[in-house]
Amino acid sequence: MNPDLDDNATFSDFMLRLKSNDARAWARLRFVLRRVITYWLVSKGRKVAEADLIYHETFTTFYELYPRCTFENFHKLKSYVLSIADKKTKEWLRQKKTHQQLQSLEGSHLVRYPEETVYAEPAEQIGDRDLVKMLLRSLGNKEREILYGYFYRGEKLKQIARKLGLSEGNIRVIKHRALKKLRTKISELE
């Protein structure tokens, strides 16, 4: 077995590593599955924090069930993981609903608040917000409109080009430059 996997590695190599409980292989799988599950749940309308919670539940279940499973390819593994995530989402929604019903039935006697009057905001959140503001101040309106459309609203470049009355090539260049600018700013801050 190679000490590390490279571009030419096959799925069966990877599965062998998982079977032998290779910590690095599991870390890689966790890295990928986190994105697979989170993106899938976000596309279904779940919030990022909820998706993260469901991901943790899903991965724990997958880790427990894994020794009993065999997968021919990554596509099958992904489908299996997403079916677990689907069950976990339903479970989570059921729990949430029950919790809400309990609250409405029994009033709010479960409500217990801490005694402080005003709470300070965690410092890192304020820092993040300032960072976002500062970074975006370095971009023009057109650049921001393109980035929001492409990465936030999921619009195609062609749609954005039509909306802004520019050519698709032009949009691609502006997007590329804006991303480069942001990346440089972030690396400067790091």
Place this chain on the structure above:
Amino acid sequence: MNQSHCDRHNRLELYLAHQLSDDEATAVEEHLLYCETCRKELVRMEKVIDVIRSAAEAEGGRRSPEGRPGSTRAREWLRTAALLGLVLLELYIVDAPLRKKTPPSYPINPAIEPLLNDPLRAPSPDVLNIERVFTQRDPQGRLTLTVQGRIFTTMGGVELKFYAHRNEDFINERPLARRILELREQQNGTFFQCKMPLPRPAGWIYAVLERENEILAVTKVLPGRSNPHKE
């Protein structure tokens, strides 16, 4: 997936923008299992895209498209005029004397409606009516949540607790702010006002009004708007 660096970069960008088909996305995900360079690149790109998404969410992603005719200066003037209008409106609303019998902007609690003209006929137990919930920003940018209403009591007074929450799931989370308001030996129909400074501007704020551990009202309000939506 033996591709050049640029191809991989473009693929990852399309993946993060959710612009790939399911099969293509699965291929990228499988490649990420084996390729350290792409994983590092993905993390780097995610940082940038997270910043873009946070900003788009904060601004509501509704920025108007550029390239339209019209000078920047004119737009600046319009924006200033709109802001000034909003500030004046806010000042007018806040400074308007509450004791004037102006119709409340908030829906009237049906239990209280018959009492508005005859406050002496107070029901038992106490009834209160939240008339306005709004947020206000001072010139220094500090945000305050204000709850205004009217109380009808026969019990010699009441203690109200106000909480401001950021999330819908306010039962389990720490409130942003908390205030206690004691209304002792008040006359029927007395107006009350409770102001809570909020630690930072946020999205929706949930104002929760509680009396003796019983939630009386939950109001959802967006900072900068004074048209609350009652849940």
